[in-house]
Each structure stands twice: as structure tokens, then as C-alpha cells.
Amino acid sequence: MGLLSAMQGFVVIGIIIGVGYVAARLRVAGSTAQMVLNQYAFFVTNPFLMFAILSKEPITKIFHSSIVVAFFSALAVGLLFLIINRLLFHMDGAHATIGALNSLYLNSNNIGLPIATYILGNPALVAPILVMQQAVFTPIALTALDVTTTGKTSVKRILAQPLHQPLLIGSLGGIAVSAFTSMTGHYPIPKFIYDPIYMIGQAAVPMILMAFGMSLHGTKPLQNKTNRSANIVVTILKNVVMPLIAFLISYFIMGFRGKVLYACVVLAALPAGQNVYNYAARYNVGTTFARDGVLLSTVTSPIVIAIIATFLS
Structure with missing residues (x-):
């Protein structure tokens, strides 16, 4: 049943992605449709969705101890890549x-939200990861990119990065309401205000999936032969090694x-x-490397999740 549910979830996700692809191929709504959907989802529907979900979620469930697994498995594969790069690729x-x-x-937004919704049955699971x-990881990465591309860094700009993430702001707002509800036993948002927030948020998942399909x-991935081997290693680390480490930490520790x-x-x-590509584009470094890594891991991820569902669900 677990594998069947996972496959049904992927069918739902795949159909919506396919609609977006066909719409782009037929030039529905013009060449800017993808950008408009992405921008609207980024600034409006996604923050509304996370606020609506998290504000109703018990605070103890939001900060579940599973965040320890997410943190250490991510840290481990990041360090592994740096070690492999030093031994094999010698990138700057x-x-x-x-x-x-x-x-x-992790793509906790465009792919994580739909998978948490349709396969795991709880969109709030992605909130601690987000x-x-x-x-944690974004400020560290931006500091490294600042130093390696310009030789200097702006502490003010790095510390301000979270404030420019609407999804994070919506999530933190929802967490604050959840904490207030937990302390007082009273949900402070009136129904006539919560309902439109929830309705707008419901557009987030289909919107981001169609934008991804577009x-x-x-797209022609892996055209850069120099980065091809590195992208394959990145995909193995992301889609195979990271879930394996997560299993070991979850089960044994x-x-x-x-x-x-x-x-x-x-x-x-x-x-x-996809934020990785955005960061690469912002600093004008490794954009092709970032894009191909995101695309390759996106293609292989459903296969790995199906295998996980076969054995664990």
C-alpha cells in the first residue's frame, strides 16, 4: 500500500508538471508565463500556504526531533562533496x-511541498527543513560565495538574507501563531481572515508544479562535459547517500x-x-553546474523515493 500511495502521489505530481510542460510548448500565456507563476508562488501563495498550515499545527509537531536527522544528513553529504572535490575535481x-x-x-518548496502533501500526507513536515x-545553510553558503567571488563579505547583507525570503517569513508567522495557541489555548486568527489565507495557499502546489513543468x-542538461562527472557525484550524494545517512541516523541513533x-x-x-541555481546566478558563478545538478537530481529522485516506499512504508 505504501508503494501504491507513493506512485499515486507521483502520478498526481507528474500530471500537473506535464500540464505545465504542454502549456509552455504550446506557448500558452506567452514566454513569461513561467516567470509569472514562479514569482506569484514565491511571493504570495507559498507563504500563505505555510502560514495556514503551520498556524494550525501543534508547536511540538513543528519542531519534531526529526530535524536532527535532516541537519546532520545534509551536513554529512555537503562535507563529503568538499572532500571528493579536493581529491578528484579540484574546483575553486x-x-x-x-x-x-x-x-x-533540499527542494523543500517546489517538490517537497507536493511530496509531503500527496505522499506523506502532511505538508507541515517540510517546515523544519525550510x-x-x-x-543555517544559506547564510554560510552566501558567506562562502561572497568571499570566493569578491574576496570580501558583507555581514549586513548575509544577516538580512532570511528577511528576503517570503516563504521563511510566512513559516515563522505560522510558527508564532502556533506557539501563541499552545500557550493560551486560543487560536487568534478569525475564521473570516484565515479562510482567504487558506484558499490562496491552496493554489501554491499546482502553481509551482506547473511552473516547474514549464x-x-x-532544457538540454549535461552539455558541459567538464561538470558532468561532478554532477553525477552530486546526484548520487543527494539522492542515494543522503537518504542512506538519514536512515542510519533515524533508525540507530x-x-x-x-x-x-x-x-x-x-x-x-x-x-x-532550485535556490542553489538562484544563488549561483546572483554571484554569476557555476550557473550551468547548479542548473544541471538540480535537474538531474529532480529526475532521479522519484525513482529513489519509490524504492524507499517499497521497503519502508
């Missing part, structure tokens, strides 16, 4: 940072079993986040 600091990010940074990545039209174990390993098998 900026490209090595992009490779480490592609190895550890907060962890934006509050992005696949005309944290003592997780059942649904919690399943969720930890599935979320670890999420593809690399």
Missing part, C-alpha cells in the same frame, strides 16, 4: 560551494520507526533545491 572555492549546496540543499536551510521545455522513519528518509531523498 565558489564552484565547490555550489557543488556542496547541490548535494545538501527554517533550517534558510537560517522550465523543462527546451534517534530510534525512529514507522511513519517517522519513512518521512525522514523520503524527505532526505528530495532533489536539490
